[in-house]
Amino acid sequence: MLNELELTGRARTHVAQHDELGAALHPAVVEPFLALREAAAREGIELEICSGFRDFAAQCRIWNLKFRGERPCYDARGNIRETATLGAMDLIDAILGWSALPGASRHHWGCDIDVIDRAALPPDYRVRLLPEEAEPGGVFHRLHRWLDENVARCGFFRPYREYRGGCTPSRGT
Numbered sequence: 652m653l654n655e656l657e658l659t660g661r662a663r664t665h666v667a668q669h670d671e672l673g674a675a676l677h678p679a680v681v682e683p684f685l686a687l688r689e690a691a692a693r694e695g696i697e698l699e700i701c702s703g704f705r706d707f708a709a710q711c712r713i714w715n716l717k718f719r720g721e722r723p724c725y726d727a728r729g730n731i732r733e734t735a736t737l738g739a740m741d742l743i744d745a746i747l748g749w750s751a752l753p754g755a756s757r758h759h760w761g762c763d764i765d766v767i768d769r770a771a772l773p774p775d776y777r778v779r780l781l782p783e784e785a786e787p788g789g790v791f792h793r794l795h796r797w798l799d800e801n802v803a804r805c806g807f808f809r810p811y812r813e814y815r816g817g818c819t820p821s822r823g824t
């Protein structure tokens with residue numbers, strides 16, 4: 652059971668850094684993730700973590716970059732949204748489509764993991780984690796189809812696969 656500080660990203664007493672995985676994670680998800688990675692490797696998919704545990708300050712940095720217009724906001728389809736003309740409340744709504752409010756990100760818990768398929772990357776490809784990458788023809792289409800069929804057997808769940816209110820589908824937080 653996580654305490655209030657851990658749940659909101661203000662402590663990291665519930666996670667440990669795994670240099671080999673390039674992320675800090677809650678100990679309960681390390682073995683399941685290694686099992687998932689091994690299963691993926693058998694299919695030629697090289698699971699690589701691009702974001703595991705994120706603390707409040709890291710989430711706040713992402714948020715502030717978007718709020719100040721220094722990092723783009725996207726609509727549900729993954730197209731860049733013009734935000735310069737939005738009022739504060741609409742801008743907050745736009746950011747929340749893709750980025751949880753600091754203190755409310757699942758990444759604070761250390762069990763939410765964003766992954767890419769390293770083996771699918773063309774040279775010099777810049778990962779954007781946008782819906783078009785997961786769609787047919789997209790660089791991670793095969794990865795996403797494989798994850799859909801296989802994450803549950805390692806105990807994982809894709810909270811943003813379908814729109815349930817809050818963050819946009821096929822994207823993390």
Ligand SMILES: [Zn+2]
Pocket residue numbers: 702758763764765822823824
């Ligand atoms: Zn995420």
